Amino acid sequence: MEDARGLLKQYFGFDDFREGQKPLIDAVLEGRDVLGIMPTGAGKSLCFQIPALMMPGITLVVSPLISLMKDQVGALNQAGIHAAFLNSSLSMGQYRKALDLAREGRYKIIYVAPERLETEGFLRFALSPGVDISFLAVDEAHCVSQWGQDFRPSYLKILSFLEKLPRRPVLGAYTATATVEVKEDVLDILNLRDPLVVTTGFDRANLFFGVKKPRDKYRELESYLREKEEKMPGSSGIVYCLSRKSVEEVCYQLREAGFSVTRYHAGLSDTERRENQDDFIYDRRQIMVATNAFGMGIDKPDVRFVIHYNMPKNMESYYQEAGRAGRDGEPAECILYFGAADQRTNRFLIEHGEDNQELDEETRRIVMGKDLERLKQMTFYCASSGCLRHYILDYFGEDSGTECQNCSNCLEEFDLSDVTEQAAAVVRC
Ligand code: ADP
Ligand code: MG
Numbered sequence: 001m002e003d004a005r006g007l008l009k010q011y012f013g014f015d016d017f018r019e020g021q022k023p024l025i026d027a028v029l030e031g032r033d034v035l036g037i038m039p040t041g042a043g044k045s046l047c048f049q050i051p052a053l054m055m056p057g058i059t060l061v062v063s064p065l066i067s068l069m070k071d072q073v074g075a076l077n078q079a080g081i082h083a084a085f086l087n088s089s090l091s092m093g094q095y096r097k098a099l100d101l102a103r104e105g106r107y108k109i110i111y112v113a114p115e116r117l118e119t120e121g122f123l124r125f126a127l128s129p130g131v132d133i134s135f136l137a138v139d140e141a142h143c144v145s146q147w148g149q150d151f152r153p154s155y156l157k158i159l160s161f162l163e164k165l166p167r168r169p170v171l172g173a174y175t176a177t178a179t180v181e182v183k184e185d186v187l188d189i190l191n192l193r194d195p196l197v198v199t200t201g202f203d204r205a206n207l208f209f210g211v212k213k214p215r216d217k218y219r220e221l222e223s224y225l226r227e228k229e230e231k232m233p234g235s236s237g238i239v240y241c242l243s244r245k246s247v248e249e250v251c252y253q254l255r256e257a258g259f260s261v262t263r264y265h266a267g268l269s270d271t272e273r274r275e276n277q278d279d280f281i282y283d284r285r286q287i288m289v290a291t292n293a294f295g296m297g298i299d300k301p302d303v304r305f306v307i308h309y310n311m312p313k314n315m316e317s318y319y320q321e322a323g324r325a326g327r328d329g330e331p332a333e334c335i336l337y338f339g340a341a342d343q344r345t346n347r348f349l350i351e352h353g354e355d356n357q358e359l360d361e362e363t364r365r366i367v368m369g370k371d372l373e374r375l376k377q378m379t380f381y382c383a384s385s386g387c388l389r390h391y392i393l394d395y396f397g398e399d400s401g402t403e404c405q406n407c408s409n410c411l412e413e414f415d416l417s418d419v420t421e422q423a424a425a426v427v428r429c
Contacts, residue, residue: 004029004050011053011079018043020200025050028135028170033195035141035186036174039202040320041299041327044174045072048137051172052109053081057132058102060169061111063139064152067296069111076109085111086122099125114143114154117161126165133169136162138190141173145185146367148177149316149374153359159191171195177316178202178396202319202396206326209388210335210408211381217309217337218250222257224335225287228305229259236280237305239289240312240321242345250309251289264290295321301328307335311342311382313350314374315395318381335408338382346375385409 004025008014017025021043024036028051038044052059063069069085076083084098084107102110103125116122126133136158142148144155162168171193173186178199187195214220221239228235241247244265251263262276262285279285281300288294292312306325312318318336326332349355350371359367377395384391388407393400403410 002054004054007050007053008046011081012046017046020198021047023196024172024198027196028172029054031170033171033192034173035183035192035195035197036172037178037183037197037199038174038176039200039204040176040323042176042200044139044176047174048135048139048172049076049081049109051135051170052137055134055170057134057169058105058107059109059135059137060133061109061137061139062114062117062155062158063111064114064143064150064155065140065296066113068139069113073109073111081109082107083109083111086116087111087113088115096121103128103131105130114152114157117154118157123161123164126161132167133165135172136169137172137174139174141175141186141190142177142182144189145182146363147179147181147185147370148175149314151359151367153363156189159189176320178398179316180397183397199398202398203389203393203400204323204326205406206329206331207322208331208333208406208408209322209392210333211338211384211388212335212408213338213382217339218253220337221250221307221309222254224307225254225259232304234283234286235304236283236286236300236302237288237307238294238303238321238324239287239307239309240294241289241291242310242312242342242349244291246309247289247291254287254289260286262288264288264294266291266293292317292321295324298324299327300324302330303327303332304330305333305335307337309337311336311338311346311378313346313371314378315381315392316374318378319392319396336382343375343379346378347372350375 002010008017020036020038024034024047027034036044036047048059048061066087066089069087073083073085084102086095086098090098099121101107125131138158143150143152145151171190173190173192175186212220239250241250244267247263247265251261254261262279264273264276280288303325306322308318312321322334325334350368381391387403387410389404390400390402405411
């Protein structure tokens with residue numbers, strides 16, 4: 001039989017495993033549960049896709065988002081691997097057909113939405129004679145935790161689904177969220193048995209982190225972009241805004257000012273979103289102004305800066321979005337513009353937004369409390385006068401030196417007193 005490295009080359013075209021991948025793959029092949037905690041872009045998918053190819057039966061991958069499933073299944077099919085997804089984007093007829101093919105053993109890997117696990121049709125498939133589920137991989141496993149940034153109650157169904165199977169498959173959980181609370185929840189709630197836990201480094205040494213408190217955010221942004229254009233003409237960057245409205249405004253102003261700019265948010269049509277995204281990826285436009293709807297699954301290596309025009313709602317979101325800079329390992333800048341209104345807006349979104357609407361009253365209250373706590377931690381980041389990298393890594397449970405010499409606090413490039421006072425005032429109220 002092919003070994004893991006052979007498959008890595010044959011199907012994915014890579015010569016070497018990245019940090020953490022091999023031990024996670026080997027453990028699953030030995031029948032051991034695993035928890036892989038690796039930052040976004042580290043390569044978690046291969047950690048379950050390669051064992052899936054090597055195990056005798058079917059692998060189920062639980063995934064929270066239709067777009068993620070489509071991307072991954074599309075990529076697998078292109079690589080010549082038989083994979084399918086089962087989610088609400090399929091019509092009833094397509095869904096039944098997919099289940100029939102699955103029952104016939106046509107697919108090696110099946111992506112499934114958590115809501116589907118306990119539906120009658122899916123259970124009938126999973127319990128059919130001859131169907132052998134070797135491995136169940138839970139992608140974005142933080143969704144199981146109320147401490148995670150996107151708690152999904154349907155993830156709680158995974159365990160009861162497992163209990164219905166005649167033989168318990170090997171269980172793997174994968175996430176980029178490394179906080180202690182989330183990790184404990186994933187281990188507990190999924191009931192991982194003597195798992196191998198692998199955490200790979202979260203530090204991104206090539207990224208510069210900065211916090212600013214501009215009096216006029218737009219002017220600050222424009223002068224930053226002009227300076228960039230002078231020093232590094234043609235470089236790509238993302239500007240994240242909290243609302244669609246500010247995306248529209250900032251994009252319009254920058255365009256008027258002569259910048260090569262496009263935009264992305266959930267209010268645009270699918271076609272326009274795709275076009276704009278491609279314009280950015282293929283360097284037809286240099287600057288992408290977007291809400292947090294932009295970025296999932298986007299792997300542009302040469303993003304040189306990520307500016308947050310507003311403070312995001314928590315450190316997980318911030319680090320994920322900022323982390324889209326400098327994937328190629330070359331220096332890149334991540335700068336957050338902090339304004340007093342940002343905390344109020346986020347608070348409003350947590351209390352009245354759509355995020356947690358599907359939860360029952362009691363759960364919503366708990367999740368909201370945790371969201372507000374995380375917002376506070378985010379605000380402390382903006383108020384911190386210590387090393388920003390240290391703050392980030394500490395938040396994600398990683399030890400680090402206290403002076404990175406590559407953040408605005410270590411270099412004291414910016415006017416600190418201003419930021420600190422403002423943030424302190426916001427935290428107090
Ligand atoms: P994650 O789920 O951890 O965010 P992905 O699984 O989506 O990351 O992988 C991110 C990118 O890294 C993909 O483009 C993938 O092809 C690439 N990648 C994964 N493993 C390797 C490897 N061993 N060598 C080179 N590239 C890899
Ligand atoms: Mg992933």
